Amino acid sequence: MQAKIKKVELRNLQIEDYKELKKSMIKSYPELEDSYWKEEDIEKILSMFPDGQLVILADKKVVGAAFSLIVDEVLVDKNPDYAKITGNFTFSTHNPKGEILYGIDVFIHPDYRGLRLGRRLYDARKELCEKLNLKAIVFAGRIPNYNKHAEELTPKKYIEKVKRKELHDPVLSFQLSNDFHVMRIMKNYLPGDSDSKEFAVLLEWNNIYYDESPQLINTQKSIIRIGLIQWQMRPLINLDALFEQAEFFIDAISGYKSDFALFPELFIAPLMADYNHLSEPDAIRELAKYADPIRKKFQELAISYNINIISGSMPYLENGTLYNVGFLCKRDGTSEMYYKIHITPNEVLHWGMKGGSQIKTFDTDCGKIGIMICYDVEFPEQSRIMADEGMNILFVPFLTDNQSGYIRVKHCAQARAIENECYVAIAGCVGNLPKVNNMDIQYAQSAVFTPSDFAFPSTGIKAETTPNTEMTLIVDVDLNLLKELHEHGSARILKDRRTDLYEIRKINS
Template sequence: MGTSERSITTMKPNRIAAVQYGIGPLRSENEFWNRIRRHIAKAEAEEARVIVFPEYMTGHLLSLASPMSNVEACEYLHRFTDEYKSRFTRLSRETGMLILAGTHIHRDGAPTEAESHAYYNEAFLFFPDGRIEGHKKNHLTPEERRSWPLLPGDRYAVHDTDIGRVAIQICYDIEFPEGSRILADMGADIILCPSYTDAAAGYWRVRHCSQARAIENQLYVALSGIVGSMPDVAQVDEGYCQAGIFAPCDRPFPPNGILAAGTVNRNTIVCADADLERLAENRSLGAVSPYFDRRPDLYAAYPANRERPS
């Protein structure tokens, strides 16, 4: 059933917590997991129903090891896969929260013959009932393609949850409008965007595109990211972020579409309500309807694969 056909009626506001996750030297694995629990406890205190951790979050564990190559780093992180899944499964069950546990690098299911590209950068969504859904990053950055042994994902999915229909776009994914439009057509109400950007320019690309996707598809986008620094870890050495929850720039939302935004580069969480009733009001009574007012017949007259003029 398409977005225009769905009826959103009596659901209560759904609070989302987006994490500005602070990295720095770790003394033990327990310290890493204690930091995770503190963020979740803060989200619980804010009565959040979902928490979004950032891309490459488990890369924080690299601070426990000696400097290594990207290939070695991927294999090192892969060894935490079972523990990562079991711990977040337990945390989701104990708290009753939907947890987007950042992204984690692993090689489960990767083709064994792809020796030089044998890992995935995958976001995992943990449900209180024990279910786990994953989204492999579809659009690898030029650096990830050039310097990391990573394979891209190849699918889109929307998940039915207690807070609405949820989809995932990982960092660079959000910079491609086609993917979010596909997810909107699949019925997404909320896009969760775990990101990792190490400089202001990268952050603002992801931030502006997150807000653009919210406007053009008339849905919510929750953006999380990494802050802080680990100078001795080449793979995740520094983070720049201002996490936020974004909506269309139209009634009944704030004129700038910003429901909440953090303090730049502070280790914290940011919370806002992704109210499905307000989203339905925007889709039916907004001043503009960019999702519904598309003109596919016009666009189809212009071939997508034309060579760009030099």
């Protein structure tokens, strides 16, 4: 019969709890002789690692507990039995500088089971693991229902059936539901455990926030601030006028301590007015001569304003071939070039452009990012490859001349955020541009899109600009939310792919 509770408390174990603790342990392990811990053992483990010993109280009565040590990862790899992992109950294996939080016991009094009190203990252990920056929680779990199936099933087959929910095991089923995964089967782990036939399952929960080499300075941030520039097309008399306008926006965005500034696709098109008397292919090739001066200037601005600049895109001539490219100018002074991979029919027809041939992600001081130019975002394979390489934020500079073109970019960008479990930032040009052929009108509503789950906006839109108005948009995105989503989201799209049936890969690496 389940007990009725007025108040539940979770806290660290104290030596004064021992008498109540002993009673609950005896009730919890009736099949094991001397199932309770001796008082001197409790005193010893509390003196060594008080934070790792937890109890659940129901109306001031100890009804459950979880005990832990910190051990070296190499000890876990040696497949130790219970005596070895505890140092024959001396707890000499405890190492405050170890990598693993090892669970050496957890129980709930049988009268208090079914109230999810065990889940509270496990959640508290996970919080402790994250707080102490430990790599994982590991423990060996009993399989007490195995004795009922031992004649027809090996331990491996039994575990597989429990995983598929064809069988229920009161311990293993609970562990699997708490995001632990099976590492291996252990023989002769706990002598006298006849219910488990002395088998145990080594289980692991990985700390997704573990930092192998924590730094005091230059640490990678979890909150990244993005500045989007919704650029108004306007006549510009020369390159210096473009630099003046660009620096104005970079100054404004960096003033809010943004980590990135994103410019739109082909935002330098006003400079093509001087070549409007030429054919469209010749005019765009004249514009390409500005690419290198722009890269150099944006590198200077990235250093001066301590911001990573994504330069939208511009035409670029390489061995006589015309590409649509942009530059990632990092605040450390370095730069990298990215290509538009998929070229629109209009770009081919009017300008004779060609698509790039390299899909890549970029390492920054804010983590790994991807950059795709406009039409690229309408092809899901490209961003999926980037997601497989660890991309957290996808930047999409775009240029669309009407609302229908914009809608394609918008909805495809939102789809990329959901399916790749990442943030997607898009920035476009607005307004009209007279005296430049093939660049007459523009339509844009810049935005930052998110995955669709409880931690994110219900619309999947973090923020967006006013349509067709020159402005900036500054948005914070939290990379830790993506880590949670990858591991614990209500839908885990990247994890649940059937890679046994299909794959997406680069042809040329």
